[in-house]
Amino acid sequence: MEPKQIIEAEDQHSSGTYYKRPVVLVRGEGTRVWDIDGREYLDCTAGIGVAALGHAHPVVIEALREQASRLITCQELFYNDQRAALFKRLDAVTPSSINRFFLSNSGAEANEAAIKFARAATGRTEIVATMRGYHGKTLGALSATWGNDFRKPFEPLVPDFHTIPFNRPEAIADTISDATAAVLVEIVQGEGGVRPATEEFMQALRLACTEHGALLVIDEVQTGFGRTGRLFAFEHHSVTPDILTLAKSVAGGLPMGVTAFGDTVGQLAKQSHTSTFGGNPLVCAVAERVIAHIVAADLPTHAAEHGRHLMNAIRGLSKPQVREVRGLGLMIGIELKQPAGKVVRSLMDEGILALLAGPKVIRLLPPLIIEASDIDQIANAFDKVLT
Template sequence: MSETLDVVDQIRATEDSLEVGVYPKREVNIVRGEGAILWDDKGNRYVDCVGGQGVANVGHCNPLVVKAIEEQAKRLITCPEIFYNDKRAELLRKLVEVAPAGLRRVFLCNSGTEAIEASIKFARLITSKTDIIATVRSFHGRSMGALSATWEKKYREPFMPLVPGFSHVPYGKIEPLRNAITENTAAILVEPIQGEGGVHIPPAGYLRELRQLCDETGVLLILDEIQTGFCRTGKFWGGDHEGVRGDIMALAKAIGGGMPMGAVLIDEKFGELQKSTHGTTFGGNPLACAAAIAAIQFMQDNKLEERATEMGDYLRSRLEPLAEKGDVVREIRGRGLITGIELKQKVVPYLKALLERSVLALPAGPNVLRLLPPLVIEKADLDFAIEQLIAVLG
């Protein structure tokens, strides 16, 4: 590596030359975060509307999470599930406390994809059936089972053939679901709001009808709450907007306050599953459990679901004139602090323009700009982000 390269160039050159290259990189080197603000190596300040892909609901380096990690790291970092552990037991109690009624069995893992994989396996194990129905535009992960449930062709096609037994029907419509159910259907897998697929909000009553359909047919309902859970949508769970819970619920992203973690909640009526049918080396490790306990307690104490509603409604009300004008913006969709801005052009140039104006945002498909700021974002910082969005999109 050339000695003439500065530190930033060295970092970029290292990552570009040594990583396998699957990530599209942005021209910024993030080194520090606090709340909803990130800083690069040169001290430039950014309002973060990426939120670690929806992970940082309680903010970057939340003091309670940091303290919990520090204290636990001095005691015990790893402890496999073949041994009991006090911090894991505490998290299990906390998860059951905040979970929808009846979801009292928990499997702890390390990511959203792992949570989906476990959910699929558990559904097959419980029902002794094989088939899973998912929806058009769905995104459930990139491992082979989760990818089989994911709809987007660009993710699927390079890895064909995928796991058999998966089918896709239009999101938000009950009759195609009803017609797709067969005697081999184990479960229906659905997101309360489609995030990666473009921030699509289901029609009113859809989730209730879906729950009723599953009750009538004996098919299990798997709710993918990986992005919608933990106060993101203005309720603690995305299904809470219609009072609907799954038989199985997949969790991740914000659960650990920034630490890698996932979980699956299962209806207590299924009891214990057969020993050794699934497992994970790192799942339920004390360090991640300590972080999750602190993060969930912070959400409860600070009523982050209410804050998400207030700030999200304000954000969309400020942006709505862009859709009414209609030059660039086709539609604005969202609930709580998940917002999708559907554009009439490709989204990437607008993401670059926002980066130049110190705002970080996400795509959700080729022409949707997605905003997932930490739920602790200050109003002044949200206003700054809104002003840059208006300048770029207006």
């Protein structure tokens, strides 16, 4: 099909729930993707923070090739060598208090499971989430997600969800109580504008949860596996979650969600939560090798250094349109004093794919393997489009 026909076919037949840019991407390698006409882009979207190792990484290709010819599907009704290896790998990289993992296929599903597990474990129903928080768009996860545009058309949502202001430790006492099953929070709010949590806020949440017997659910769907300069973003703080939710980077581009927990959740009833595709050997094989590679290559440190370099390079341009450059590692937000959509389009004309995080924030989530020369290219493009 010609590019025009592809765009027409998608516009005619896709759900219509996505904003789309008029570019047909057909190939990727490393930090680069190419459109159907052969135009190259530096990909600072990485599938919205998914392609941690970049595109077409040999670790991913090899694991896929090997496992595709052995066994693709095997529900958790049976045991499987790849799934067992992934469980052991996840156990090795998470805190010692976490040793069980529910495998699903997306971030929203990881949070759905967390909400259900917290309710089952505590016998309580109340869930507390934060303003500007994003946890996915399935009904349970959406009930914890902030924003009327997302929520209103689907009300009534799941009952007993409450919201507290983000980064306001003094404002949590009124909402977290002995009726709270769980508090859901991101360490860096991603969709909400790339806003890192403060140490005081995280400590106050941990304390309130412990005091009231509620579970602290840290949503690391976007921040997990090195993105923020640590393997998990909660490692920037002196807190440990009761439940940790993961997705995006975990399987190097393949769909997977993980709900990680330990004794504070305890034993769950058989059949209380299951998934047909969750934990399939194909994705497990890839995830196990991707996590091993992220750790062995110390990509979190690479992300910390290159993220700092990239943020400083953009700050160093001293552009009057920029209100703030913030973030952690390679999760970077550039807040403008004006709507950012036009700048994102101009960046694309300069060969840089970037994301929005709210109307005025440009979000960069490049692959963790980004190099200094990529950073120069991004900074030069910002210099040009903001002039």
